[in-house]
Amino acid sequence: MVPIGKQLPHYAWQYGLKPSVIAGIFVLVALLWTFPLQHVIAYPFVFLFFGAIIGSAWFGGLVAGSIATVMSFLVVTFFFIPPLYSMSIAKESRSFVAAFVSCAIVITVVSSVRKRAEVAIRNARDELEDRVQERTAELQRSNLEILERERQLRLLTEAIPQQIWSASTAGCIEYCNRDLTKHIGKGADELQGEAFFRIFHSEDVALFRERWHSARVSGESFEVPARIRGANGTYRWFLVRGIPQRAADGEVMRWYGVHIDIEDQQRAQQRLLLAQEDLSRFTRMTSLAEMAASIAHELNQPLAALVTDASACRRWLSAEPANIAKASAAAERVIHDGTRASAVVSRVRSLFSKADHVREATDLNRLILDLARLLRDDAIRRGVSIELQLGENLPPLKVDPVQIQQVLLNLATNGMDAMAESSGERVLKISSGIEGAGTVKVDVQDRGRGFDENTKARLFEPFFTTKLEGTGMGLAICRSIIEAHDGRIWATQSEGGAVFHFVLRAEQ
């Protein structure tokens, strides 16, 4: 707030002195010009005073205009209205003076109003201009800020030791950070279209392509481990993570990809996996060997007794004289030993065909679908597409679902193994359907090499294998499971490869 002491002289100047000075100067100028002009132009010449009034009102406002009007009236009355040099007005001049004054007042008002309007417009324009300038400056500032922030972000993406890219919703690579460019030896412009997929290992590209595509369809972020080829041609394992950037309305605008180096992790994991595999194979083999040893011992005992008893029997018979009673007792023990050996054999058999398994009503198609989901990643990795052809309205089966799942898994894995070296299309087809009344049939068909007649005869024998590292137990176990379920399993050769079939009866 402006203090009163300062305000007062300001008002005095604004509304007293300044208008008076302006009016005085204008009127004086008009007066000085009128004196010589009155000799040229006839009878009281007052138009210059109108000019003075207009000028005063224009430059000094309403107050200056009013003062100029008053001063003009006085000067004109004194100098130019007869009687001259007196303030009295002759009778015949009164109407003239009245018109003069009226005109002066009108001019003052009009001029000052016009002036004010003009000033108001100018002020408004100035204000507008100021504001525009302000806005422009503000915009420039925020623009600079944005640029700075973007620069910082870019610096950040360049600085962090992680590979980053961004892509349009169509999957077109728009940006690669320095780390990625450095690792793969290519920039964003060299990763357009198919070129982007070529940075992945041929075994991983299918899985990545599938995930990337379905992520773009669903708009969900994704993660997929894949090997990426470096500029030097070697592959490293990365976790490729794709994250969508969404607009306010939730629409995906852009995709960001981050490659996290998991080579060491993956290696450690692989080592662990190998160790685990070794261990499980070892334990399986040792437990198998142990089991075989204990069975052998179990069986060997009565056989040893039998041989001993038979020898004793022969000795009693060949003695002089033959001891028939002793020989007969020994022969009796031979029979006992033989029976005992046979009991061991049937005990071993019953050990492997436990009859009291869980049996529950199971939807075979659900088992097949579960299996397909279970094998999905593995199949993609191995370039195998799984084709399902599931029959409708299958009756529920009373089976041990875990065991039947095991059979399906065994057959499917066998099928995929059989196609491992196939150069043609790798398709594993699993179909189910009703086969006669109350019987369900499943076919697992591969497009591998199939098998010859000799192999076919031995396929389900235990310890028979055509694989380098097979145990030869897979199909034997499949058969024992299916037979324990009163089903049947067999294999045929199709033009494309091998087909394994099994049938199970639906029990009511």
Place this chain on the structure above:
Amino acid sequence: VKTTASRSDETVFIVDDDPDIRAGLSDLLDSAGLRTRCFPSAEEFFKSWNAAMPGCLVLDVRLPGMTGMELQSKLAEVGATIPVIIMTAHGDVPMVRKALKAGAVEFLEKPFQDEELLQAVDQAFSVDRARRHEDAILNAIQARIASLSDREREVMKLVTAGLLNKQIAAELNLSEITVKVYRRHVMDGMQAGSVAELVKMCERAGFPSGTDGRARYN
């Protein structure tokens, strides 16, 4: 078929947890005229065993509780010399090697032929007999040494070292005549026909000879 000459107290001790095996072995050995005693566990055999029992042991390696190998080492600990025939159910090579190292005379893989067993038993018996014979001789010699007087043992020590009567007399501060008398007593007491025989006996019994062991026999 060769039958082993049976001696009244020689016995085949059978240790096997399987009653059928025990019965079969027992009967087979019986048909060869051999005496048998059966034990279902190593513990039971060890409990009733004593050094005076002549014969041999037919031992299964796989036993509940104390194993055949453990029984073997336990017998060795107490100084038992009974010959052991090891039976294995299947060719467990390291176990067999260990058993043989521990002094088993033979091992048989089940099932085995009667001839193999009888031959092994025959061999084990002769080992046992030889050992017992050896022991008997040794015991006799030691008994004879024990029957000598201290002075006689001193003389014997010097005699077996090859000293002449004169030298012995000088050594022991005795007259040559007295030494001669002692010498006669030693030869009689030890039932030795010659000095050479006496030396052999002393070597067998580990009796020292020479002039430096005097203090020990005082």
